[in-house]
Amino acid sequence: MAYSTSGNGPGLVTFDTEKLSHCSFEVGPIRPPSEGGSHSLLLRATRNCSWNRCRFCYGMIYNREKFELRSVEDIKKDIDAVKAIADEIKAVSWKLGYGGAVKADVGIAMIRRDPSLRANQSFVIVFDWFHFGARTVFLQDANTLIMPTDQLLEVVRYLKKTFPTIERITSYARAKTLAKKPLEELKELSSAGLSRLHVGLETGDDELLSNVDKGVTAAEHIEAGKKAKEAGFELSEYVMIDLGGRARSEQHARNTARVLNEIDPDFIRLRPLAIGPGLPLYEDYTQGLLQLSSPHERLQEVKTLVENLHVTSSVCFDHFLNSWYRDSDRRYTLFKQEYDGYKFPQEKDKVLQLIEEGLRVDESTHIHVKDLIGLAHL
Numbered sequence: 603m604a605y606s607t608s609g610n611g612p613g614l615v616t617f618d619t620e621k622l623s624h625c626s627f628e629v630g631p632i633r634p635p636s637e638g639g640s641h642s643l644l645l646r647a648t649r650n651c652s653w654n655r656c657r658f659c660y661g662m663i664y665n666r667e668k669f670e671l672r673s674v675e676d677i678k679k680d681i682d683a684v685k686a687i688a689d690e691i692k693a694v695s696w697k698l699g700y701g702g703a704v705k706a707d708v709g710i711a712m713i714r715r716d717p718s719l720r721a722n723q724s725f726v727i728v729f730d731w732f733h734f735g736a737r738t739v740f741l742q743d744a745n746t747l748i749m750p751t752d753q754l755l756e757v758v759r760y761l762k763k764t765f766p767t768i769e770r771i772t773s774y775a776r777a778k779t780l781a782k783k784p785l786e787e788l789k790e791l792s793s794a795g796l797s798r799l800h801v802g803l804e805t806g807d808d809e810l811l812s813n814v815d816k817g818v819t820a821a822e823h824i825e826a827g828k829k830a831k832e833a834g835f836e837l838s839e840y841v842m843i844d845l846g847g848r849a850r851s852e853q854h855a856r857n858t859a860r861v862l863n864e865i866d867p868d869f870i871r872l873r874p875l876a877i878g879p880g881l882p883l884y885e886d887y888t889q890g891l892l893q894l895s896s897p898h899e900r901l902q903e904v905k906t907l908v909e910n911l912h913v914t915s916s917v918c919f920d921h922f923l924n925s926w927y928r929d930s931d932r933r934y935t936l937f938k939q940e941y942d943g944y945k946f947p948q949e950k951d952k953v954l955q956l957i958e959e960g961l962r963v964d965e966s967t968h969i970h971v972k973d974l975i976g977l978a979h980l
């Protein structure tokens with residue numbers, strides 16, 4: 603039994619949350635921050651990473667577990683579970699007098715009725731998704747595009763049919779996979795509703811791509827990016843600042859700008875390098891093979907990159923690792939960390955001005971990567 607706390611509902615209504623304890627779906631460990639900002643539904647289409655070799659990552663986020671394709675049947679069952687949870691939430695909303703709307707008060711009443719729902723990940727994700735309009739979906743894990751195209755198409759179509767409110771479906775994609783996939787198949791996926799791809803460019807420098815075992819060349823990155831654009835996807839390319847350390851900073855920045863200029867993606871998202879024990883790149887560091895840059899040196903690298911960019915992309919600093927500050931009290935980050943970032947070329951000068959500002963701020967004001975990852979000895 604639950605009391606309606608506010609709104610149009612009757613003073614006393616009854617409902618049961620028992621069914622929700624039997625409904626769940628599989629969720630992978632990560633998603634891009636922008637998908638969190640969009641309150642995307644997280645749906646696991648594949649498991650783990652099909653490559654697992656990049657030396658700055660090593661698939662650690664997936665515990666280095668083996669890559670697995672999931673069957674379309676299993677993914678559809680998960681989509682059905684999402685629907686069943688949503689239907690239960692809406693049924694409670696109706697009972698409370700909210701006409702099926704997924705309002706905060708509905709969630710509060712349900713959690714009062716059954717406190718275990720607070721820790722029920724499937725319930726929390728679906729509630730949040732519907733509370734914010736059920737518009738965007740992120741297909742997990744690291745390289746969903748590797749699914750056979752007919753299977754991925756079936757998943758995308760089933761999702762859109764089950765939830766007509768969906769406006770955007772996104773996924774991670776390895777550039778190598780994108781480059782290999784026929785353009786016609788990419789176009790089919792894009793027309794069916796897979797709308798945005800997140801690609802880890804990391805760097806456009808061939809020597810560095812090889813050093814970090816990214817498994818893709820700069821030319822393949824360009825081919826993949828251009829194909830994604832031509833097929834009609836919105837494209838986010840992720841760049842790893844300081845990937846080459848002090849020694850390769852200049853070539854990293856210049857060649858990354860060169861590749862990005864060729865692709866001209868919709869979004870360029872900066873993710874400064876952070877390494878820790880267990881990563882091959884960390885071993886390089888401990889053996890003196892990699893010298894990490896200081897905050898000002900990293901900023902200088904961003905400056906070289908930005909100066910050489912001739913794109914119409916939005917350049918985004920939407921991650922806490924972009925930890926440069928504008929004043930000594932560390933009250934304001936240097937760059938806004940919004941998901942839409944700075945629109946180029948219109949805001950290129952503004953970004954360059956901010957960089958100069960950051961270079962004028964005493965270096966100790968900016969947070970060093972060692973503080974961020976809790977490794978003070980770095």
Ligand code: SF4
Pocket residue numbers: 651652653654655656659660661662744776802
């Ligand atoms: S492809 Fe992505 S998830 Fe896989 S190892 Fe490389 S960076 Fe990590």
